[in-house]
Amino acid sequence: MDIINLFQKNIIDNTRNSIVFYLTKTDGMFVLHISNKYKQKLNINNSNDTFFKDLIDMLFDTNNKTKKGCFNYEHTDNDEIYNKKYDELFTKFLLNEYIVILINNDLKPLSYLCINDNTLWSLCTNNLFRNEGYMTVLLNHLFKLIHNDKLKISIDLPNLLIYIKKNNPIKKQLNSYYKSYGFNNFKDNDGYIIMKYKY
Numbered sequence: 001m002d003i004i005n006l007f008q009k010n011i012i013d014n015t016r017n018s019i020v021f022y023l024t025k026t027d028g029m030f031v032l033h034i035s036n037k038y039k040q041k042l043n044i045n046n047s048n049d050t051f052f053k054d055l056i057d058m059l060f061d062t063n064n065k066t067k068k069g070c071f072n073y074e075h076t077d078n079d080e081i082y083n084k085k086y087d088e089l090f091t092k093f094l095l096n097e098y099i100v101i102l103i104n105n106d107l108k109p110l111s112y113l114c115i116n117d118n119t120l121w122s123l124c125t126n127n128l129f130r131n132e133g134y135m136t137v138l139l140n141h142l143f144k145l146i147h148n149d150k151l152k153i154s155i156d157l158p159n160l161l162i163y164i165k166k167n168n169p170i171k172k173q174l175n176s177y178y179k180s181y182g183f184n185n186f187k188d189n190d191g192y193i194i195m196k197y198k199y
Helices: 003-010 049-059 086-094 134-147 171-179
Strands: 020-026 029-035 098-103 109-116 119-125 161-165 183-189 192-197
Touching: 003 020, 003 029, 020 134, 029 134, 049 086, 049 109, 049 119, 098 134, 109 134, 119 134, 161 171, 171 183, 171 192
Parallel strands: 119 161
Antiparallel strands: 020 029, 029 098, 098 109, 109 119, 161 192, 183 192
């Protein structure tokens, strides 16, 4: 089965007309876009739950011993989030205006980011596929789409922001990495380093 059929069968939620799913291609890989302007809850069913559970596992590991998710560092070992079920985690992590996910031909999520209020949030690469340059592939593709006005969300590029949590253990590396994309330090606010795109 080709990637398009897999995409149609195992990812798309066809129950809500206001949520738009589409694919773009870059560097021999595919990028899944989920445009959800009204931040409606996705319909996770027997067809697409494998993909979205893989995505949640990438973002947050509910095992407070292994902590292999991108955002486990944000929570203490006894945080109640470790007791949440997938349905609750879907709500926490996936209610975004716009989601962009680099996927491989087996529909495994490789890198992820979301866009809300003209801000890039939750940039993350799957721990199983780190140090392969996947976030660079995703960001390069994202900015190419932005510059060519091909993204299905309005981006005010001179005011585009990106947030880094101050308790992120790799915040210095992230700060340097985002500077390579034209972001500069803008201000500190409520536990975040806020960077702004230099247009």
